[in-house]
Amino acid sequence: MLGFIRGAHAQRNDTILIENVNVIPMNKEIVLNNQNIIIVSGKIISIEPYKREINYTSHLVIDGTGKYVMPGFSEMHYHWRNKQGGIDRDFKLLIANGVTTVRNMAEYDWQDHVAIRDSISKGEKFGPNYYTAGPYLNSNDLKTIVDAIAVVKSHKVKGYDFLKLADNLPKDVYLIILEESQKHHVSVIGHAQREMPLEFSLRLKSIEHVEEFVYIFKDEQRNDALFLKQAIEQIKVSGSTIVPTLVVFDMIVKSIDNQKFKTLNQNKSAQYMLLNDFNYWSSDENPYRKNLKGKVINGQDALPLLEGYFKWMKTFIKMLADAGVPLMTGSDTFGFVVPGFSLHEEFQFLQDCGLSSFQILKATTVTPARYLNTIATEGTVSEGKNANLVLLNKNPLNDIENTKAIEGVFLKGRWLDRIKLDSLLMETKTLNK
Template sequence: MKILLPLLLLASTFSLVAHSLVAQELTDPRKQEIVFRNVNVIPMDKEQVLTNQVVIVKDGRITLIGDARMVKYGAGALVIDGTGKYLMPGLAEMHAHVPPIDDIEPMKEVVMLFALKGVTTIRGMLGHPRHLELRSKLLSGEIIGPRLYTSGPSINGQTANTEATAIKMVRDQKAAGYDFLKLHPGLTVPNFNAIVQTAKEVNIPFAGHVSFQVGVWRAIDAGYASIDHMDGFVESLVPGIENMTEQQTGLFATFIGHQADTSRIPALVKGLRDHHIWVVPTQALAERWISPDNTPEALSQEPEMKYMSPNTLTNWVNTKKNLQGNPQYKPSEVRQFVELRRKLIYACQKNGVGLLLGSDAPQIFDVPGFSLHHELQYLVNAGLTPYEALRTGTVNPAIFLKREDAGLIRIGAVADLVLLNSNPLTNIGATQDIEGVCLAGRWLNKTYIQQGLKKLEKK
């Protein structure tokens, strides 16, 4: 897979309309006591709903959970009527992008769009020096948005074209304070090995793509923190892959997926599980960009596309058309490829491989915030239950990020919460019907969300 096209597309994507959203008019919104009254709680510790509860938040933490008939709270609290509503942990977008540019204003718009759709944590997968500043300002509350974990700038076959350059990039990014390294395609085996050895020496995780020359088995042995897009998975299932070129295989092996030997799936899944490799499927790319079962014109008319610039939409339409116009693109074979990815997701879930929710937004027809809800549906379509799908965006990211105070609704947990109007355990689509979002104790009510989304619409 080539790196230049996706990077160029991402660069053109970050042109959301330039509006600044101001904080709610509260003296110190994260310190105000918030009371969710008579609410149904989905704690996510197991598949259950606790009915008629009171949940109290103060100083950005959950301080009390109890029966609504018994719990008392202060007269000055902000009381939110949760009757008929469902409170769950906020979602994590574990393969997100924010603009890799010097101007922080477009970054603020993108992270706000995530937040307004119930995304309270993002893992930025294409780092930039100003993302370190953004991370700090999000944590302090100066900028409203999800908490951010950020990679350093892309490490790929062009930026790390020698072992010495690769080693320097790893050491520099560790010293700068990035959370992890992002690996992109094009790495040779020697350069990859230098990256892995140095990353382990300086103790910084690495994640992302699997370069074609490296292959998924070498990536598994190296100890990726996460393999994203299931990159390299399909190639490992295709007999004779060693005799093929990257150009022949297509994006994530789109053109050869129909040749896969599915009897190899158990061994692949066992390797991932035994080496504790997390997987971020980003199935939205396959279902929206790659699949022949939706047209670029129809996707470009979806309501959420109003948050993207006309130039971005034009690029997305043309990119999907170009893929479908490739002589190697045969709809019946591509459908087999998409179905194979669903089988891989299901096999990972059922065999103990950790799945993380991620959609690669903004990317081809994946709008920040909105696309994560599509991803949840695609996971359910692959065979996961709604509860299992929700875990990939709540409990699992907290485990991955080593956050014992996140991903669950319990006393002491950070108050990253989403209030929904119906039960997502019975219908995963309920995650899209948001009544309000709590960002570490800062409450964004429905009016605020609607006004914020209106400001972010393209002109």
């Protein structure tokens, strides 16, 4: 096999060799030490033990000695929030942080995410594997069955990957949305239907934000171990995927805590925010600080109430993970939740919940690939898979913090070394000059 590869591809200028690298394949919790990976035309065609005496003729040879390669990360709850710099600005931040797959969660009036997705697919725009929901839908958009049928049809015609619900709907409207979407092969995702029994929300392909379970369950239910055990079994059986988005809830809590609020703009990632955004979110105009600080909700001050919710959410996530409920990583990307960097913060919060590094890495690689129906070509490092990879200087299975130790990124077979990644980050800063 080695000889075949050397002979068949010696003259190709699109052949890349990653030499003597440690592979985290993500098909099981294992490290394959000292491997050679051959990539041709953006696909992995061989992974074999490193042999010093074998010399490959390749367009590019990357020394992987002491490094770790794994599938690229998935940001499964992304929002493009700012016109300034265009979406390319966000893509630079995401790619520089090892993100090779993105699911956009709403299209605003001034955006066309289908066009963005298609331009990436055609090679006209350089960006991650891209999937998109349609417009952000609430109850004002879906008052009647007629509205529901029209909205589903418009999603099918436009070609969105997902239809996202962000509000409680009348039961008849909700049910027709699900039925019509099934007919047209449009997946329905979004926030839970808080005013209906849990089973109705579990008809969604994925539930966004573990926070939703705070509102689905009554106060006494959240502290009832038997109830939670039964609810988690129901979630598991349903097959619905949960996207926790803890990092954004943490930002909300810190925004209304006077001491912690002062630390938000000191986060290293804050330097990559647009200047106007930075000033707005650092001020008392921050909408969470403005609308929640000192407010009483359900007879309790907002700060300890939300702190209690956050503590419960982290415990609940550990219970979901232990039960084998599929989880995916996403961060919601607004305010101080800076695209790319925020995903690594989400990893850290999931570790704080008690998840193992492998569970977290699975939630950002294998589970998204299965969810997006791309497991044939994504999600693991193995023969026949696309070369959407991250090369790390440290083993992330030892500590999830090591996902930040990025030496380089492969995106669609293109190699971006540390120098190139740093230049992408620097380019995002120039908008503030």
